[in-house]
Amino acid sequence: MAPTPTANLLQLLAEESDNAAVKDEKAQSKFTIPDIVIGRLPVYLRTLRLLADEGREVTSSQELGEHLGISSAQIRKDLSHFGEFGKQGTGYNISFLCQQLQKILNVDRIWPVILVGAGSLGTAIANYQEFESSGFRIVSVMDEDPQKIGQPIGDGLQIEDFADLKQRLVISNAQIAVMAVPAHAAQRVAGQLIEAGLNSILCYAPITLAVPPRVRVEYIDPVIHFQHMTYYLR
Amino acid sequence: MAPTPTANLLQLLAEESDNAAVKDEKAQSKFTIPDIVIGRLPVYLRTLRLLADEGREVTSSQELGEHLGISSAQIRKDLSHFGEFGKQGTGYNISFLCQQLQKILNVDRIWPVILVGAGSLGTAIANYQEFESSGFRIVSVMDEDPQKIGQPIGDGLQIEDFADLKQRLVISNAQIAVMAVPAHAAQRVAGQLIEAGLNSILCYAPITLAVPPRVRVEYIDPVIHFQHMTYYLR
DNA sequence: TAGATTGTTAATCGATTAACAATC
DNA sequence: TAGATTGTTAATCGATTAACAATC
DSSP states (O other): OOHHHHHHHHHHTGGGGGGGGSOHHHHHHHHSOOHHHHHHHHHHHHHHHHHHHTTOOEEOHHHHHHHHTSOHHHHHHHHHTTOOOEETTTEEEHHHHHHHHHHHTTOSSOEEEEEEOOSHHHHHHHHOTTHHHHTEEEEEEEESOTTTTTOEETTTEEEEEGGGHHHHHHHHOOOEEEEOOOHHHHHHHHHHHHHTTOOEEEEOSSSOOOOOTTOEEEEOOHHHHHHHHHTTOO | OOHHHHHHHHHHTGGGGGGGGSOHHHHHHHHSOOHHHHHHHHHHHHHHHHHHHTTOOEEOHHHHHHHHTSOHHHHHHHHHTTOOOEETTTEEEHHHHHHHHHHHTTOSSOEEEEEEOOSHHHHHHHHOTTHHHHTEEEEEEEESOTTTTTOEETTTEEEEEGGGHHHHHHHHOOOEEEEOOOHHHHHHHHHHHHHTTOOEEEEOSSSOOOOOTTOEEEEOOHHHHHHHHHTTOO
């Protein structure tokens, strides 16, 4: 067996040496953490911060679970993928666990974000003050409407020409884009963002984007939530 | 065994008569459709409508799956919970399947929705024109800020006093609320909405609400999506 | 020490997928 | 008829939970 590609994984997984003799892909999928677990970490983090704001110093998987409506076992299991963060008998130190989750999620820094679309939704997003404390800063708001280009928006920004995307990206170094554009423009805009090198998109347009596998897209569409709720209504 | 409560289920499940002798709760949980399936139906519907807009008349589970990045088997399985909507060899008639999904999701009508919070996000939501075609109409926008009350908003609405919630609900008959309020106000506002009789809430505030079991809450928080994405970034 | 709570294992539960007979 | 695609079954895969030894 070729030693080199496996060696990398072995470093990452020092304590897993027993099972390390498996094939590379297997190893990947075996030790890779389920995306569904990753998806819950931001919710844990948000809740922990709320507790910290209330002046609390420790909590338990049980308390967190009650807050969130999930089982304490799930919380402990989820965290156990990343290490041991608690103390038997006492629980978790809130600010320590916050720090750890921020590191895991890579939000122990500020990520520059590009916002495309300066309609009323885009404006609301640009105005939202709380991104910064969560690890994100909107560094650029772009639109295609000549009427809008040059107008002030958000906190000291000016609407820029989406045609200048590539130049702006060189300066901002953003890897993340938010799309607040009409559905009919969304696929084209996504294509341009991807072509310019972006690989993470948060899409507010009510459409599933066709993107290459390297690009991650998440969606926000209130209609999907409404229609989910009405299934249970009469 | 008491015949009456079971009888109801038996009607609903005529063809399932073999297994119908189980306990009520069991029967419920056995024949109840998984929430995760319900959650995909609006996405199917959205995609089908897009195809319809392109003038397409039929599609297949394979084509839908490719659009959405899921397996054709999953789509067929999901739909099979509700009936048979396709034709072997040809696939699904798009407009027929749209109609059926709309019925299943109860969006073959217009649901009145109350919007609480007339800040910039609330304003963006109030301005959004596309709810109507998906089954929803914002009938009331409320806020607590005396400066805002009385101002025009959205399509011919006026911002109303949130203190008048109960009277407004009597008129509008809304069962669904959207909360676009600051995090610090969200739990209180939710309590008031629930106390007034609402049972479905779409919450844009970055907080998990404590609500009684009869109330369904869905959340939209861009930060959760951002932090999910940054896990995969360097 | 007694009580509490973790991290982890094994069992359970549920969701997804592959495969195929039925049939358009 | 030949080809395509459904609806459904059974197998697989993965996620959640219950339980408990370890230990603070």
